Amino acid sequence: MIRLHDKRFKLFLKEEEILSAVEKIAEEIAEDYRDQVPVFVGVLNGAFMFVSDFLKHYPHPCEVSFVKLSSYRGLTSTGIVETLLDLPDGIEGRSVIILEDIIDTGRTLQQLVHLFSNTNVKDFKIASLFYKAEAYNGEYPIDYFGIEIPNKFIVGYGLDYKEHGRNFRSVYQITKHQMINLVLFGKPGAGKGTQASYLKEKYNLRHISTGDVFRYNIKGGTKLGKLAKSYIDQGDLVPDEVTIKMLRDEVEKFPEANGFIFDGFPRTEAQARALDHLMESKNMRIDATIALEADDEALLERLLERGKESGRTDDQDEDKIRNRFDEYNQKTAPLKRYYEAQEKFHAVDGMGAIEEITKRLTKVIDTLENA
Ligand code: AMP
Numbered sequence: 036m037i038r039l040h041d042k043r044f045k046l047f048l049k050e051e052e053i054l055s056a057v058e059k060i061a062e063e064i065a066e067d068y069r070d071q072v073p074v075f076v077g078v079l080n081g082a083f084m085f086v087s088d089f090l091k092h093y094p095h096p097c098e099v100s101f102v103k104l105s106s107y108r109g110l111t112s113t114g115i116v117e118t119l120l121d122l123p124d125g126i127e128g129r130s131v132i133i134l135e136d137i138i139d140t141g142r143t144l145q146q147l148v149h150l151f152s153n154t155n156v157k158d159f160k161i162a163s164l165f166y167k168a169e170a171y172n173g174e175y176p177i178d179y180f181g182i183e184i185p186n187k188f189i190v191g192y193g194l195d196y197k198e199h200g201r202n203f204r205s206v207y208q209i210t211k212h213q214m215i216n217l218v219l220f221g222k223p224g225a226g227k228g229t230q231a232s233y234l235k236e237k238y239n240l241r242h243i244s245t246g247d248v249f250r251y252n253i254k255g256g257t258k259l260g261k262l263a264k265s266y267i268d269q270g271d272l273v274p275d276e277v278t279i280k281m282l283r284d285e286v287e288k289f290p291e292a293n294g295f296i297f298d299g300f301p302r303t304e305a306q307a308r309a310l311d312h313l314m315e316s317k318n319m320r321i322d323a324t325i326a327l328e329a330d331d332e333a334l335l336e337r338l339l340e341r342g343k344e345s346g347r348t349d350d351q352d353e354d355k356i357r358n359r360f361d362e363y364n365q366k367t368a369p370l371k372r373y374y375e376a377q378e379k380f381h382a383v384d385g386m387g388a389i390e391e392i393t394k395r396l397t398k399v400i401d402t403l404e405n406a
Contacts, residue, residue: 036401037207039199041239041293043215044190044207048182053164053192053206054088056181060162061092063179064132072096073130076123078143079103080201081136084193085164089134100126102150104143122150130158136193137165138180141173148175165189165206214319215240215294215400218301218310220370221327223359224334224341225385226392227298230327233393235296238400243285244298245278250347270349270358272302272366279309286313297321302367307374322403324374325396327385331360 037044064073075093077086079101090099100123131154133147144161151159162179169186171177190196191203200207215238219227228244235242249267252260259281266273282300289295301307314320335356342350349355374380383395 036210036403037200037203038238039190039196041213042196043210043213044196044200045210046205047184047189047208048192048206050192050204052182053204056164057085057088058092060164060179060181061089061094064162065094068097068130068132069095071130072098073132074098074100074123074126075132075134077101077134078136078147081193081195082134082164084201085136086134089162102147104146122154127155128157130160131156132160132162132178135161135163137167137189138163138173138177139167139170141171141175144173144175164192213293214322215403216297216314216319216321217295217400218297218321218324218374219327220324220367220374221385222329222331222334222363223356224338225327225329226389227327229389230393230396231296231298233389234396234400237397238294240294240296241289241292242296242298243282243300245282245300245302246298248281248285249273267349268355270355270362272362275303275305275309278302279306282306282310283313286317301370302363304366304370304373307370321374321377321379323381323399324370324379325399326371326380326382327392328382329385333386334360 072095075086075090075097077083077099080103086099086101090097102122131151135144138144138161147161148159160178161175163177164181166177166180166183167186168183188196188209189206190200190209191206193201194206195201196209217234217240219231221227228247231242231244234240249260249263253264253267254260259277262277263273272278278300282297286295297310301310310321335353338350338356339353341347349359371380381399383392383399385392
């Protein structure tokens with residue numbers, strides 16, 4: 036799994052498969068043009084890798100040149116094709132073979148055919164490494180192609196997404212589910228909030244901390260804040276129906292989110308079920324629940340330390356902290372089984388340097404098969 040800008044891609048074609056397709060095209064063309072000196076015209080930018088590998092496998096005399104057109108802006112063809120680098124000189128009477136990285140709708144190809152139509156070349160052929168037969172609606176036949184691929188956006192081996200990804204040796208396909216929704220799981224003080232603040236930047240996610248939302252409401256003296264305060268002050272859990280409704284409201288505030296990090300929710304099985312329902316109703320899903328593991332005594336120390344700095348009253352009293360651990364053990368810890376049954380549970384060592392722990396989490400997230 037790789038990420039480029041805001042999108043996620045999974046491996047689609049390995050380098051060996053691509054190279055053997057390149058070789059196949061080179062052999063076919065070599066067979067057809069052995070008695071001539073063709074001019075290969077690569078279409079920039081995407082075809083540069085293809086042209087390079089192709090030429091290494093082309094055994095006869097040949098010339099090479101480039102044109103540059105542009106039709107992609109982001110993920111879809113805009114239909115506007117500009118000529119950025121014009122035709123090579125001296126191609127009159129020559130056999131020209133266009134080397135394209137990919138034939139998609141055929142708009143670029145149409146422009147190329149048009150460009151060469153009044154050049155009096157002897158012979159004009161198209162060779163494309165990748166060919167999206169389903170998307171192609173041009174009339175010009177594709178003379179040579181390497182691999183026919185489905186109509187999905189790909190990057191790598193010269194092809195880009197917003198200029199990134201051209202340097203990959205393999206080709207990657209965009210994943211179906213672009214969202215990632217994570218549950219950060221762990222006892223109070225395990226570092227969920229700290230880690231969430233890094234992960235939300237790295238993966239461009241919304242961080243929802245139910246504890247923070249409650250504290251914000253308490254500070255603002257809202258109805259919700261008043262309701263939650265007595266529970267929080269004692270280190271007890273706020274009743275499920277209150278928390279579930281609040282969580283739903285928070286998710287609905289960000290319909291454009293790339294995904295969410297749920298921190299401090301779910302804390303009970305009723306909340307976990309409610310979260311699954313909420314996700315389902317929005318055509319979303321939880322991809323992983325990642326537990327930050329640390330032992331009680333280390334956590335107690337961290338919380339007391341935090342209590343001194345933040346002024347959080349529930350972090351300043353050992354009895355209240357122990358009560359929060361008890362609440363966790365009784366009500367939240369069983370969720371491990373709930374998520375294990377869905378094969379979504381991942382445990383991560385929550386002790387050590389913050390950056391080390393972030394790395395451990397990133398490793399888990401980057402290996403999630405989210406296709
Ligand atoms: P936290 O900041 O996550 O440690 O949460 C602080 C307090 O807010 C908890 O001790 C609970 O009283 C309350 N709280 C936060 N999240 C939840 C939840 N999912 N369910 C019930 N109570 C919660």
